[in-house]
Amino acid sequence: MSNIVIAVKGTGGDLFPFSRIGVLLKERGHSVAFIHGIEQPFYKKFHDDMVKIFGLNYVAVEPEDTIPFDPQSAPAEDQLYIRRKRWLTATDYYDLANDLSEFNALAEYCGRGDTVLIVHRNMRFVVKAAAEKFETPLISVFPGPYHLTSMSLLADVYRPRAEALNRFRAEIGLPPTDDWQRLIWSSDLNIGLWPDWYAPPESYWPSPSVLVGFLCDYGDELTGIPQEVEDFLASDEPPVLIMHGTTLPGRPSFFSASVEACQKLGLRAILVCRYEELIPNPLPANIKWFDYLPLRNLMPRMRAIIHHGGMGTTAQALAAGIPQLALGLNFDRPDNGMRLRKLGVGQFLPSAKWYPQPIADALRELLESPDVQQRCQELSRKSSFPDAASRACDLIESLITEKWG
Numbered sequence: 271m272s273n274i275v276i277a278v279k280g281t282g283g284d285l286f287p288f289s290r291i292g293v294l295l296k297e298r299g300h301s302v303a304f305i306h307g308i309e310q311p312f313y314k315k316f317h318d319d320m321v322k323i324f325g326l327n328y329v330a331v332e333p334e335d336t337i338p339f340d341p342q343s344a345p346a347e348d349q350l351y352i353r354r355k356r357w358l359t360a361t362d363y364y365d366l367a368n369d370l371s372e373f374n375a376l377a378e379y380c381g382r383g384d385t386v387l388i389v390h391r392n393m394r395f396v397v398k399a400a401a402e403k404f405e406t407p408l409i410s411v412f413p414g415p416y417h418l419t420s421m422s423l424l425a426d427v428y429r430p431r432a433e434a435l436n437r438f439r440a441e442i443g444l445p446p447t448d449d450w451q452r453l454i455w456s457s458d459l460n461i462g463l464w465p466d467w468y469a470p471p472e473s474y475w476p477s478p479s480v481l482v483g484f485l486c487d488y489g490d491e492l493t494g495i496p497q498e499v500e501d502f503l504a505s506d507e508p509p510v511l512i513m514h515g516t517t518l519p520g521r522p523s524f525f526s527a528s529v530e531a532c533q534k535l536g537l538r539a540i541l542v543c544r545y546e547e548l549i550p551n552p553l554p555a556n557i558k559w560f561d562y563l564p565l566r567n568l569m570p571r572m573r574a575i576i577h578h579g580g581m582g583t584t585a586q587a588l589a590a591g592i593p594q595l596a597l598g599l600n601f602d603r604p605d606n607g608m609r610l611r612k613l614g615v616g617q618f619l620p621s622a623k624w625y626p627q628p629i630a631d632a633l634r635e636l637l638e639s640p641d642v643q644q645r646c647q648e649l650s651r652k653s654s655f656p657d658a659a660s661r662a663c664d665l666i667e668s669l670i671t672e673k674w675g
Contacts, residue, residue, distance in 0.1 A: 271299040272670050273382040277372075279307035279392035282516030283582035287413050287463055287485045287659070288390060292326050294663045303327045303379040307372050307393050331372045369438050372396045380404040384674055386666065389457075391417045394424070395435065398453055403442055407673055409666060410457040410476075413485075414581030415469030415609075416602030418462060422474070425450040459669050461662050464585070467652065468609065482661040484585035484653055486566065495567055499540070502558050508573040509538035509558075510633070511592075513565075515580040518545065520599040523624055526550045528576045528597070529557055531629035535637075537573070574636060576629065579603030579618070584610065591650030593636035593643070597624055614645040 274295050278288045289304070296302045304326040373396050379385070380400060388409045389397040401408040412418040428435060428450045436446040447453060460479040462469075471479060495503075502509070512528045519525070525541060525548050532539045538556045542563050543549060549559050565583075569575065569590035577583045579598030584606045587594045594616035596607030607618030617632040636642050 271301065272674070273301045273303075273379065273385040274388060274666075275303045275305060275376060275379045275385060276388045277305045277307070277376060277393045277397045278390040280390060281580070283580040284390055284392070284413055286582055288388070288411065289326065290485060290659045291388070291411070291662050291666075294659050295666065296326065298663065298667070301327075303329065305372070305375050305379070305393075306330045307396075329375050329378075331368075331375050366434060366438055366441070369396050370441060373400055373438075373442055376400045377404075380406055384670075386670060386673075388666070391421065394454070395428070398456075399439060399442060399444060403444060407458045407669060408456075409459045409461065409669065411461045411463065411662065413463050414584075414602045414606060415462065415464060416581075416605040418460070418475060418479070419469075419472065419605075421454055421476075422451070424454045428453070459665060461665055463658065463662070464581075465652065468588075468613075480665055482665070483658040484589065485658040485662070486586050486589050486653070495564060496560075499558070499560070499563065499568070502538075502540070503571055506538060508571060509540050509556075511540050511542065511569065511572040511575040512577075513542040513575070513583065514578045515583055516544070517578065517580075519548070519578065519597075521621055521624055522548060524548075524578075524597060527624050527626050527629055529554070530626035531576075531633060532557065534626060534630040535634055537633075540568075540572070574633065576633065579605075579607045581606060585653065588615065588646075588649050589653040591646045593646055595619065595629065595632050595636060597621070597629070613649060615642060615649055 274292070276288050276292050278285055285306070292302045292304055306328065372393065376387070376397065377400065380387070385404065385406045386409060387397055387401050387406050388411055391410070391412065394410070398408065400406065432448065439446060455476045457476060460476050462479060462481040463483070463485045464481060465483045466481050471481070510532055512525065514524055525543060529539065529541065529550050533554055540563070541549065541557060541559045542561070542565070543559065544561050553559055566586055569586055569592060572590070572592050574593040574595065575583070575587050576595045576597065577587070579596035579602070581602055584594065584596070594610050596603065596610055596616060596618045598604040598607040598618055599621045604618065604620065607616070610616030611618050617636055619628055619632055
């Protein structure tokens with residue numbers, strides 16, 4: 271069996287599918303280490319706890335530099351913005367010390383000759399260097415199409431930082447490079463966690479690239495739906511689900527505007543959010559707040575969902591067959607929102623329209639359209655991929671067999 275090192279940096283939507291793949295590889299007898307680059311310090315405990323639940327050999331690498339921040343120095347609504355600004359400021363330059371920390375964590379697990387590196391796009395530069403340094407096969411796993419289609423943009427990020435990036439390469443004993451495209455695209459295998467009807471392969475994608483379908487089963491449904499939720503579901507028509515994944519919204523009004531929109535339409539709602547300071551207070555009687563719910567079991571019982579456009583949430587809602595209103599800001603979220611609109615199962619609103627009336631108008635349009643309802647059911651039947659993680663593991667093991675027999 272092989273020594274598999276998984277390197278991920280990002281949100282819960284990034285960590286969940288990699289954790290699931292890691293668990294299955296461990297069950298198949300492989301040694302699995304999970305290296306987690308902590309991008310946003312205020313998510314650390316949640317992510318740490320989540321990965322440890324799966325029993326993986328886990329190492330968190332935190333940023334070397336932090337900017338002092340007193341959370342009491344601003345009103346509650348502004349604290350979230352300041353925390354986010356703190357993170358953006360802290361990472362808006364090249365951090366050699368942090369990349370060296372991530373590389374050293376990887377190096378601890380790359381000594382064996384049968385090592386395979388599995389990387390998320392957000393840690394690609396450091397992990398690609400480790401693969402080159404230790405002559406280790408590299409597998410790129412992309413949670414959503416944006417992570418693959420935007421790869422070429424990384425060259426524009428790397429070129430202005432070439433001197434600093436080559437200083438990192440020199441620190442670990444690698445020669446300088448100016449071929450950023452090769453550095454970005456080269457992998458022994460590329461795996462996409464979505465079906466071809468969601469985003470068909472493009473001619474410029476690196477080869478080999480294989481799509482395995484949505485990975486909706488993260489293996490994290492450890493609890494059933496609480497009785498309080500069951501009672502709420504049974505008392506009237508299905509509610510709307512409002513959530514922003516595991517992350518903080520780019521604008522605090524995400525939740526308050528969504529709640530008010532539901533009030534305008536006379537809709538009940540369940541709000542799932544870990545950050546109490548974001549919850550409108552007081553909440554209307556027909557809106558219930560929970561800090562966590564088993565979403566894969568809950569979503570099929572919802573009338574619709576208002577969410578941030580993350581790939582994991584998008585895939586689960588497609589499988590559940592419910593209309594989606596994506597309030598997407600940054601990263602892959604606008605891309606997913608626009609794909610939902612094109613597929614006929616959702617709408618997308620940019621942050622400039624995160625106000626009660628535009629949200630209510632978009633939600634009403636989704637709920638009143640028979641075409642949307644029919645399309646949701648059609649794609650629900652096509653979205654169930656119970657073996658997507660297994661298919662990804664089969665591909666990984668095929669590469670291992672090809673390399674070492």
